[in-house]
Amino acid sequence: MKVSVVVFPGSNCDSDCFNVMKDVMKCDTQFVWHKDHDLKKPDLVILPGGFSYGDYLRCGAIARFSPVMREVVQFANNGGTVIGICNGFQILLEAGLLPGAMLANRSLKFICKHVWLRTENTKSKFTNRLKPAQVLNIPIAHGEGNYTADPDTIKRLRDENRIVFRYSSESGEIADKFNPNGAVENIAGILNEKGNVLGMMPHPERASEDILGSHDGRGIWESLLESAGK
Amino acid sequence: MSVTMTEEKTRKEPAVIPELLKAHGITPEEYDRIKKILGREPNFTEVGIFSVMWSEHCSYKNSKALLKTFPKEGKAVMVKAGEENAGCVDIGDNYAVVFKMESHNHPSAIEPFQGAATGLGGILRDIFTMGARPIFNLDIGIPTVGGEIYFDSSYEGNPLVNVMSVGLLKHEELAKGAAKGLGNPVYYVGADTGRDGLGGAAFASKELTEESHEDRPAVQVGDPFKEKLLLEACLEVIKSGAVVGIQDMGAAGLTCSTCETASRAGTGIKIDLNKLPQRETGMIPYEMMLSESQERMLIIAQKGKEKIVEDIFEKWDLHAVKLGEVTDGHLMRVYQGDKLIAEIPAKALADEGPIYIREEKEPAYLKETRAFNINSIPDLSSLQGRKGARFTNLAPNTTVTCNDVLLQLLDVPSIASKAWIYEQYDHMVRTDTVFLPGRHDAAVVRIKGTKRALAAASDCNGLYCYLDPYEGAKIAVAESARNVVCAGGEPLGITDCLNFGNPMKPEVYWTFHQAISGISDACRALGVPVTGGNVSFYNESPAGAIYPTPTIGVVGILEDVSMATPSNFQKEGDVIYLLGETFNELGGSQYLLEIHAKRAGITPRLDLKKEVALQKALLKANKERVMSSAHDLSDGGLAVAAAEACLGEPGKFIGAEISSLGVIREKDVRIDAALFGECQSRVLVSLSKENAPKFEKILAEFSVPFTQVGTVGGNRLQIADKINVAVMDIEKAYRNAIPRRMEKVIA
Numbered sequence: 001m002k003v004s005v006v007v008f009p010g011s012n013c014d015s016d017c018f019n020v021m022k023d024v025m026k027c028d029t030q031f032v033w034h035k036d037h038d039l040k041k042p043d044l045v046i047l048p049g050g051f052s053y054g055d056y057l058r059c060g061a062i063a064r065f066s067p068v069m070r071e072v073v074q075f076a077n078n079g080g081t082v083i084g085i086c087n088g089f090q091i092l093l094e095a096g097l098l099p100g101a102m103l104a105n106r107s108l109k110f111i112c113k114h115v116w117l118r119t120e121n122t123k124s125k126f127t128n129r130l131k132p133a134q135v136l137n138i139p140i141a142h143g144e145g146n147y148t149a150d151p152d153t154i155k156r157l158r159d160e161n162r163i164v165f166r167y168s169s170e171s172g173e174i175a176d177k178f179n180p181n182g183a184v185e186n187i188a189g190i191l192n193e194k195g196n197v198l199g200m201m202p203h204p205e206r207a208s209e210d211i212l213g214s215h216d217g218r219g220i221w222e223s224l225l226e227s228a229g230k
Numbered sequence: 231m232s233v234t235m236t237e238e239k240t241r242k243e244p245a246v247i248p249e250l251l252k253a254h255g256i257t258p259e260e261y262d263r264i265k266k267i268l269g270r271e272p273n274f275t276e277v278g279i280f281s282v283m284w285s286e287h288c289s290y291k292n293s294k295a296l297l298k299t300f301p302k303e304g305k306a307v308m309v310k311a312g313e314e315n316a317g318c319v320d321i322g323d324n325y326a327v328v329f330k331m332e333s334h335n336h337p338s339a340i341e342p343f344q345g346a347a348t349g350l351g352g353i354l355r356d357i358f359t360m361g362a363r364p365i366f367n368l369d370i371g372i373p374t375v376g377g378e379i380y381f382d383s384s385y386e387g388n389p390l391v392n393v394m395s396v397g398l399l400k401h402e403e404l405a406k407g408a409a410k411g412l413g414n415p416v417y418y419v420g421a422d423t424g425r426d427g428l429g430g431a432a433f434a435s436k437e438l439t440e441e442s443h444e445d446r447p448a449v450q451v452g453d454p455f456k457e458k459l460l461l462e463a464c465l466e467v468i469k470s471g472a473v474v475g476i477q478d479m480g481a482a483g484l485t486c487s488t489c490e491t492a493s494r495a496g497t498g499i500k501i502d503l504n505k506l507p508q509r510e511t512g513m514i515p516y517e518m519m520l521s522e523s524q525e526r527m528l529i530i531a532q533k534g535k536e537k538i539v540e541d542i543f544e545k546w547d548l549h550a551v552k553l554g555e556v557t558d559g560h561l562m563r564v565y566q567g568d569k570l571i572a573e574i575p576a577k578a579l580a581d582e583g584p585i586y587i588r589e590e591k592e593p594a595y596l597k598e599t600r601a602f603n604i605n606s607i608p609d610l611s612s613l614q615g616r617k618g619a620r621f622t623n624l625a626p627n628t629t630v631t632c633n634d635v636l637l638q639l640l641d642v643p644s645i646a647s648k649a650w651i652y653e654q655y656d657h658m659v660r661t662d663t664v665f666l667p668g669r670h671d672a673a674v675v676r677i678k679g680t681k682r683a684l685a686a687a688s689d690c691n692g693l694y695c696y697l698d699p700y701e702g703a704k705i706a707v708a709e710s711a712r713n714v715v716c717a718g719g720e721p722l723g724i725t726d727c728l729n730f731g732n733p734m735k736p737e738v739y740w741t742f743h744q745a746i747s748g749i750s751d752a753c754r755a756l757g758v759p760v761t762g763g764n765v766s767f768y769n770e771s772p773a774g775a776i777y778p779t780p781t782i783g784v785v786g787i788l789e790d791v792s793m794a795t796p797s798n799f800q801k802e803g804d805v806i807y808l809l810g811e812t813f814n815e816l817g818g819s820q821y822l823l824e825i826h827a828k829r830a831g832i833t834p835r836l837d838l839k840k841e842v843a844l845q846k847a848l849l850k851a852n853k854e855r856v857m858s859s860a861h862d863l864s865d866g867g868l869a870v871a872a873a874e875a876c877l878g879e880p881g882k883f884i885g886a887e888i889s890s891l892g893v894i895r896e897k898d899v900r901i902d903a904a905l906f907g908e909c910q911s912r913v914l915v916s917l918s919k920e921n922a923p924k925f926e927k928i929l930a931e932f933s934v935p936f937t938q939v940g941t942v943g944g945n946r947l948q949i950a951d952k953i954n955v956a957v958m959d960i961e962k963a964y965r966n967a968i969p970r971r972m973e974k975v976i977a
Binding site: 009010012013015016019020023033035049051053054055056109110111112113114139141203205206208209211212213 | 453454455456458459545546547649652653654655656657658659660661663664666676678791879
């Protein structure tokens, strides 16, 4: 699988994603600078976390105007696989590749900690190697991860099985007390209509090696490898 | 500052008169010296330049003489303290670390958010200016992996913000801050220059008063986004090989970076202020030279490689403006077009500032605090009713049990879980954080591409230093090193951040001198050099000086990351050892402070010989991978350390049954001293039964006193017949202490 990690000014999980894909998952991995127009023919594009352009406006609102984003949108519209993690998810929302928006965490504080996620859809190309309702231990690190959308959109996401991950307890119970940021219906990750674009707030690249306390994020990379068939 | 003017454009520079010198903190003797150096009277801009470079903040004039006594040599030291922006230590496999701790106390008192943020920016620039990528820290893609938080009323009105950063680099990437090579171009890179932080270095060199809020323009405003771009661009340009020298513009901004790089290289330097990128209109040379705008660096490039430098900064959307060049001779020359504005020997500014040894006097309060007799406090078995300030909510004649005291101490913010704080920082970015904050004695960060890892810890007990600055400083060094050793690291070097009051007060200078001696003695005994640091004086508010607070940071190396040892109990059935000896030492303890409201007594004594033996034994035990966990005994003593060792990640815990109180060196040991006393050089270790003989042999080899005190297991913590608490209650007290005070909700 050939992977392109986009680097925006202010990206700070770019090298983490790069290292996991290259050294842990042994994929052919490259960086793509935000001013570039060539995505370098990847099987997977990763929009990494960070604080693109300082995120002084709404998170991701400036990054979506980066030259490279035109290529990313086209790539996604042609069925290419894209995952946006944290700030990458926010950029996908701003770019219109995913529906909804982010609010500040309801605590109004930045939160960095390990959380539990329940897998809600194991049919997607991002989750085909996970078991139904499998609970993953993956950290979050964000100030604005309080996902919201109008009720119709939420209903559509639910009906079309596009809610991929929800914040849960260790045993998979979904309740408000396991919701770290106030996201609607404990939503942690969603798919686009075609199922080729995933946005998620938690950081699977931080949970892909035992030495970091969890390898649960690997399930996502392994699913992608499986669906890429290489 | 009163002398900087506010009207735009047609401003006339004020005359150099005694009032102006006084406002700049220049003494008549210092002025005579300036005239001798220049062979003439300085002009207004030059007065400003001298005032910042000779301020305490930049020149260390009141501390230099004593700082010279620190041990600086070590086999791994690549850059010694004082030579560059930060010290540098070899860690093997062609890697090195650069680390330093710095304060940003004054700005943080006046403007806490920006003050602390720019404190971080400043220390980061000190690290990446040497070619090292910061690997521990915050918010701009550097994890904040550990820290020390200490609450006490003495810091009210003058909080201390000390930031430590550790950077990693390959040997060949080490960059220096010297302006070498005649004719080499001098580049200004990064953000524009504005009036913010004007005279910040001078501001940091005086006491805070009620009027200090008027100094707010002296506090800089940070832009972490720009800092991140600057970091990436600088590391890229250093790797490109086009850079001869590089230095950050921190305190005293352009002034400091130009004269220091020239002084280090023994060259001259000239710059043209007309080329300076400016954010505001109407700035005069004085303001340009003294501005402390953030996110700026000075780069001395190799002649002929200008385009490489310019292209890299262009890529990152940052300025790279050729401001001047390296010149023959030794003068720093500042021009505005053709007009010469200032001309001063660079060395005179950077290295030949005045050095003072101040008058010393032991503070009077010490007689009183030392006279405190522990026998005036009833021991715990007989403690009843309204005895302590913290127990005033109890009905009269209620018996206070050891359990109550333990839970009360776990609720003290200085002891309790700091999760509320560190969960607001990204402590995992860069995917190297092996030990997350809060759960272990030291942070452990792996080094990708090698088997190695770094351990780092920082510590200072301000109350100990108030009661005995010599012993307190010694303990701060020993404890930070012990923390690193417990986590599996071998200490390589220390950095210090010395926070004190006004050094002109003989009592403050005495405590400063005592603390320096304590640090020196501990470092020599442990064989760990001081590789850099920072002094912050004038930490006083209208309520008086802060506790003398010499914060110590220690960095250590683990040859193999698998040597990392957690501080919490790991496995049911493991046996527990208490290493070290216990005395009737309660002076300066959290127990005396929190339960009896007493800031008094004689602090625990630290025997450096015993400390060295203990640390050697632990290092060996770690190398042989004998221990399941190791946790140092500090605030709150044995009971608090055991309680902490029961806690894992939130909601995960394990109990322990401890039947012995360890090696007691008193005929009639007090129960409170045995449980809550803070005797030094003690560590609580757990290990599998099979490893016990091997472990005991190592302890015997280094003559470390020890007792096998109990077993890990169950869901209660029991200590002798004194303490018996459900670990769930321990966790509740420990985790809720700070949230319930900050948010007034109990989770």
